[in-house]
Amino acid sequence: MPELRKDPVIGRWVIISTERGKRPNEFLQEREPELGKFCPFCPGNEGKTPPEVLAFGEPSREKNKPGWWLRVVPNKFPALQIEGTLDRQGEGMYDKMAGIGAHEVLIETPDHNAHISDMDDKKVEDIIWAYRDRILDLRRDQRFEYIMIFKNKGAAAGASLSHPHSQLIATPMVPVRVRQEMLGGKQYYDYKERCVFCDMIIQELDANVRVVAENDHFVAFEPYAPRFPFETWILPKNHDSHFEDMQKAEAYHLSRIMKTVMRKIKLVLEDPPFNYTIHNSPLKDSPLPYYHWHIEIMPKLSKIAGFEWGTGFYINPTPPEEAAQFLKEAE
């Protein structure tokens, strides 16, 4: 059973995966991860993953057999485990609890070499719809406080398999980074009586120097103070605190702008490794006037070094205005 432990100074929780218990030589072997060997996510290998919790496919299809075009399975090596109770305990001055949570893999396509920008619109919409489905299902579990949906592409961005997939981790507490974001949104709202993200959208569309793409329901821009070169955010234009409240029309527009932005990033940066994360409200919060869900896309172009680790400050060598220009023009 993995363990959740709390840093007594910062209050940050850490998942200690005791079951993996990596020894030094395992890290050394990993320095050059081998992508593209046997793929457990390819059709025909359904037996190599835990049984699916959701799949979209042909109506005649049998469960855990080929014929799917999207498939969600529990992670075979989960960071957190679904069974058990939290069992909060002290250990002298320290705090810990059992590593309870959910860790799922969303296999986005049967095509091992697909890129989102080349996929059918409808298939991309299905990915978004599956994200929503899994949140709606998992939030019924009262132990969970937050669900983070994210994608790692490329070894440099932390992916260990190259078949297109996203991941989802449900945690039994609201993570520290999310709490900071909620607090920042609330402080702005208390002072201005407006959503800080809504204000950003208005200013960005007006200034039009960092906007990368937009459609009826969404806008993509480089944020004013990005941590990373070519960091790109996608936000719904209308205020909405919860991703899972999305309607079909919005999912359609989100799939279109995702494809556009990812194609631009692929073109300008030659298919870079990247991470994206869906920043959403905590599961048990009602609709919030001060928070606005959004997606943060971070191409992996630079290394995080000591200064960033020590200070939380980032040094970004590319002004977002220049990055936006490159992305906007790419077609």
Add this chain to the structure above:
Amino acid sequence: MPELRKDPVIGRWVIISTERGKRPNEFLQEREPELGKFCPFCPGNEGKTPPEVLAFGEPSREKNKPGWWLRVVPNKFPALQIEGTLDRQGEGMYDKMAGIGAHEVLIETPDHNAHISDMDDKKVEDIIWAYRDRILDLRRDQRFEYIMIFKNKGAAAGASLSHPHSQLIATPMVPVRVRQEMLGGKQYYDYKERCVFCDMIIQELDANVRVVAENDHFVAFEPYAPRFPFETWILPKNHDSHFEDMQKAEAYHLSRIMKTVMRKIKLVLEDPPFNYTIHNSPLKDSPLPYYHWHIEIMPKLSKIAGFEWGTGFYINPTPPEEAAQFLKEAE
């Protein structure tokens, strides 16, 4: 002039290095950085760096000529610039200021291939003493609020040159990560009337399951909730909030434990890339009862991925007790 910009949600400042203004193709070339070509830090190449601000060497030595065994120079490509005024401004809803600060490089040895664990004790003590000297000098500049001293070793840890060196960045504000740490220490102190780091030292020495090394003045242990495998902290045993208040006897003991710990990490993890950061009090604070300066060493063994970026949560595959065992036994 670089620009400091503030994220309006999180309140995190970011340095936008407009002078570097990296274009997409520059990142692509960098994916495989070439270490070990011409080295501007080697003796004889003193003219390739800005003029030194501090050097230890032979008494007869001319400035900016060989004969030194430690040399501190301004960074040729500084993230922040020393000349100018802060010039705080709004930009619509956003906040920015001029990128004022100091960015120096401390060349630790003339020997391009040296490793700290093989260096003379006295030379390692000189490195620590030089850190202290630079803080004492720079803190006289009233514009600066914080100085972060850090070391990046290896390309994976963000180093662009392989010659042994540390860096120092002075910032015109207390960075967000430091403020969180100060706040956490203060909250613990308000509740317990004790320093949280002092309490950790007592519990760690008593439990003796995460301790890696100790001597008269310092202890090194794996923290209870480490973000990374083999993350190791070094703390002075006696409460002390400011690194620069160090006395000669302490510098001697710090140099010894640094050598020991770095040798163990080199042995167990086969000379891994790593970062270390010196966590210190803000420059203008008087001695603080609730903060305790320390060094955090982070071998670069795993990749930071979407989950970590989105949540601030870390997944650590090696329990610190196991890591401590490996390091303790290594000789």
